[in-house]
Amino acid sequence: MRLLRGVRDRRAPTRHPTLATVTPDGRPQARTIVLRAADKQAGSLDVHTDLHSAKVVELSAAPFASLHVWDASAHLQIRLEANVAILQGEDVAEIWARVPELSRLSYGGSPAPGQLISGALNYNKVPDPARFVVLRLSVQTIDVLHLGPSHRRARFDRCTNWAGAWLAP
Numbered sequence: 557m558r559l560l561r562g563v564r565d566r567r568a569p570t571r572h573p574t575l576a577t578v579t580p581d582g583r584p585q586a587r588t589i590v591l592r593a594a595d596k597q598a599g600s601l602d603v604h605t606d607l608h609s610a611k612v613v614e615l616s617a618a619p620f621a622s623l624h625v626w627d628a629s630a631h632l633q634i635r636l637e638a639n640v641a642i643l644q645g646e647d648v649a650e651i652w653a654r655v656p657e658l659s660r661l662s663y664g665g666s667p668a669p670g671q672l673i674s675g676a677l678n679y680n681k682v683p684d685p686a687r688f689v690v691l692r693l694s695v696q697t698i699d700v701l702h703l704g705p706s707h708r709r710a711r712f713d714r715c716t717n718w719a720g721a722w723l724a725p
């Protein structure tokens with residue numbers, strides 16, 4: 557599965573999907589993230605982020621996300637719809653323990669991500685386990701589009717136990 561490869565292989569296109577959410581006033585937001593874990597049995601994907609990032613505020617209000625990958629060499633677009641659980645504290649202590657020292661700098665510090673600062677480097681980064689959040693995406697649908705001599709598009713749904721169906725591209 558290409559998503560599993562994204563977790564292991566830093567160069568895989570599925571390593572850096574785009575995560576889209578909806579703001580509390582109904583506007584779309586999208587940003588690049590790193591795929592940190594994928595559980596094929598559970599149909600879940602993990603993303604790590606800072607508790608004070610805008611996406612956590614957005615997902616607290618509307619716990620749904622879309623994940624997008626364009627794998628150019630495979631001519632494949634993958635779009636996922638997911639319900640998102642925001643995990644933190646004790647629930648993610650074991651995961652935090654495995655986050656490398658340098659990566660921990662992404663979770664903590666001030667001011668919070670997205671706040672205005674007076675100069676480009678006027679912020680500090682201090683690892684803070686209380687700021688470490690795991691977004692656990694429970695995948696509901698997978699929409700795959702393959703571009704070839706004849707385009708093919710298929711959709712897989714959790715509610716039909718991932719039975720696939722062809723869609724007009």
Ligand SMILES: Cc1cc2nc3c(=O)[nH]c(=O)nc-3n(C[C@H](O)[C@H](O)[C@H](O)COP(=O)(O)O)c2cc1C
Nearest residue numbers: 572587588589590604605606609610611612669670
């Ligand atoms: C290659 C790349 C990987 C990134 N990975 C993550 C990530 O795993 N988690 C994260 O919170 N932000 C990640 N970011 C930063 C986000 O794209 C975004 O700028 C930041 O999280 C703030 O987003 P927000 O204000 O919508 O919450 C990454 C950015 C790039 C360019």
